[in-house]
Amino acid sequence: MRGSLSKVLAIFWKDILLEIRTKESVTAILVFALLVLVIFNFAFEPETATMNLVAPGILWVAFTFAGVLGLNRVFAIERENSRLAGLLLCPIDPMLIYWGKLLGSFTFMFAIEIIVTPIFLVLLNLPLFLPRLLLIIVLATLGFTSVGTLFSALANNIRARDIMLPILFLPIVVPVIIAAVEATALVLQSSPWGDMMTWLQIMIAFDIIYLVVATLVFQYVVEG
């Protein structure tokens, strides 16, 4: 167990180090997410009632498309120089590669969300301290990246991978995005906890199901 954890962390740390050195993913995702927010901010008046309706959608559109950009990179670094073969030659269960990669993609996406969310709240004149929104972001991001990491590995073997990843992945992840949008709307309206429980339960169930499924099928996705 400890040995497995150290390998997951080694893969995670290697990805973090590469990102710190190249800044390839984080910069692009951050700029994209901020652009989406700024454009929508110009499209809608912050004071109007319409804003309350569309704000959760704007936030999750920014996170979703920025997230897809990041997921495209998760296995791209392993494609060059056949590095994935190098990882597969290591005497480890391939599911550890999945967990290491998942940890990396979750961290990158969550880091972007932590930067973008306060800007979103300020732009829309909303209160800054919303701990329930943080919980929604964690649950939705876990679901998003658990499926996304698997599909990133799958798309790695396809020629038009940049286009194919969103086409394959977004229909699967729609339930978690809908749940996140609905739960975010309730948080922004200051609704009680009880109202958002159904959406939280959907996200938790999605996370558990896809973490288990992705862990089990990852080996068949990456091995020939």
Add this chain to the structure above:
Amino acid sequence: MTAWAIEVEALSKSFGRNRALSNIDLKIGRGEHVIVFGPNGAGKTTLVKVLSTLSKPSSGTVRVDGEDIRSDPVKVRRRISLVSHDTFLYDNLTVYENLRFYGKMHDVPDLEENVREVIARVRLEPRLHDRVGILSHGMQQRVSIARAIIHNPSILFLDEPEAGLDPQAVVMLRDVLESVNTPERTIVMTTHNLRQGVEMGDRVVILDRGKIVYQASRDDIDTVNFYEIYQSYTGTGE
């Protein structure tokens, strides 16, 4: 413990309708150095990929150190390593970080000491803290050899390691390969370089269109006329 390092029986590998390997039988002894020749598309890389667990056979059996590669690939991977024309290295990590990463993935004990030992064997100590991306292709290939031997594998697969290197780098690489060559280590190498291959191998195998068409031990090879032999079996030159 079985006498054979590698036992291949009736191995076939197909990609759709395309048969890359056809009914291969091959037994390689412990410590033996086998050189596999063949024209492009003969199935050399596919054979190495199957033997090194990177690709699953369509039919037939492959045992490495007595272990079936399909039933327990993780156990097999502890004992093998692969140096290919791709180095598997991360350009934006240093030589040290790359070796440390792969060492951790292989549970190498005394990792610091081992990193320093393998880097000395490939004669790249001064470049230990340089990023791999700034090294020449020849140097990267030497780092790749260090990566491959860090867990002291008993079987080393070399898939055209000299591909894309200039003649000087090939000479250097050959010296490095000699230095990692121990009597107990089994080596299976594919190459287009007939002269070098014949010199290095205990046995040579010629593969053509997925089949073994010729094999002989070094003592039985007519080294002077080997080019003609190769040509007669494959219909091509080097």
